[in-house]
Amino acid sequence: MALSLLLLVCSLMASASAGNFDQDFQITWGDERAKILENGQLLTLSLDKPSGSGFQSKNEYLFGKIDMQLKLVPGNSAGTVTAYYLSSQGPTHDEIDFEFLGNLSGDPYTLHTNVFSQGKGNREMQFHLWFDPTKDFHTYSILWNPKHIIFMVDGIPIRDFKNMESRGVAFPRNQPMRIYSSLWNADDWATQGGRIKTDWTNAPFTASYRNFNADACIWSSGTSNCPSTSTASASSDWWNQELDSTSQERMRWVQTNYMIYNYCADLKRFPQGPPPECSAA
Numbered sequence: 001m002a003l004s005l006l007l008l009v010c011s012l013m014a015s016a017s018a019g020n021f022d023q024d025f026q027i028t029w030g031d032e033r034a035k036i037l038e039n040g041q042l043l044t045l046s047l048d049k050p051s052g053s054g055f056q057s058k059n060e061y062l063f064g065k066i067d068m069q070l071k072l073v074p075g076n077s078a079g080t081v082t083a084y085y086l087s088s089q090g091p092t093h094d095e096i097d098f099e100f101l102g103n104l105s106g107d108p109y110t111l112h113t114n115v116f117s118q119g120k121g122n123r124e125m126q127f128h129l130w131f132d133p134t135k136d137f138h139t140y141s142i143l144w145n146p147k148h149i150i151f152m153v154d155g156i157p158i159r160d161f162k163n164m165e166s167r168g169v170a171f172p173r174n175q176p177m178r179i180y181s182s183l184w185n186a187d188d189w190a191t192q193g194g195r196i197k198t199d200w201t202n203a204p205f206t207a208s209y210r211n212f213n214a215d216a217c218i219w220s221s222g223t224s225n226c227p228s229t230s231t232a233s234a235s236s237d238w239w240n241q242e243l244d245s246t247s248q249e250r251m252r253w254v255q256t257n258y259m260i261y262n263y264c265a266d267l268k269r270f271p272q273g274p275p276p277e278c279s280a281a
């Protein structure tokens with residue numbers, strides 16, 4: 001009796017947390033190169049010379065904590081890009097990006113991040129990872145609330161884009177976004193500045209996805225299913241979440257040891273001084 005109750009509780013928890021690709025996503029391009037497998041528990045994208053492939057979420061979200069596990073193209077992935085991002089529509093769109101730039105076997109992937117608000121991006125930060133992202137699945141998360149956009153890898157924050165509306169910097173908070181992902185060929189720029197081209201003898205290239213979870217406000221017909229900003233906070237930690245001192249320390253560890261590009265520190269690019277969101281709060 002106790003055991004069956006335990007099993008029941010476990011299965012309820014599993015169904016509450018594990019998303020289902022058939023339910024939550026649709027394949028948008030690439031035909032049979034994109035596949036939903038294992039009863040919706042696994043999704044794979046592939047790229048060959050004629051085409052890449054991609055998918056998008058059925059829902060639009062306005063704030064949330066969104067987790068996905070990815071296992072990237074192994075071996076010689078030079079020239080390939082796996083993008084995983086949130087984006088709204090239209091010319092003044094908002095966007096929150098993870099992009100994984102492939103590399104030669106043994107050379108590290110680059111994790112590229114960016115934030116667009118009201119159509120303006122140019123806020124790139126790039127990292128190497130402290131593990132091989134092609135060997136196993138790892139969790140890539142976006143925590144998006146009215147004050148912060150926090151990028152996380154296996155629960156470790158790597159970037160915190162703060163709401164700096166007080167300094168005149170637009171912050172994504174009015175436009176619902178969908179989740180998108182695609183695997184495509186970008187060998188004109190992706191790997192070592194475009195010097196290394198895709199080796200098509202390795203095609204098809206494949207990336208895999210599992211354990212999608214969205215603890216998020218779903219936007220539908222002009223309203224959010226988060227009843228109001230004040231009550232959303234009662235049930236959802238993420239709504240008010242910001243980095244505590246331990247998390248800040250972990251982020252500092254990543255940024256000190258694994259960050260390879262930070263637009264805020266690019267003086268050549270911003271000779272008049274970095275954009276306003278760059279200066280410490």
Ligand SMILES: *[C@@H]1O[C@H](CO)[C@@H](O)[C@H](O)[C@H]1NC(C)=O
Binds near residue numbers: 103193
């Ligand atoms: C590829 O490897 C080189 C050499 O380690 C590194 O400089 C570069 O950042 C890596 N990533 C890409 C996308 O070129």
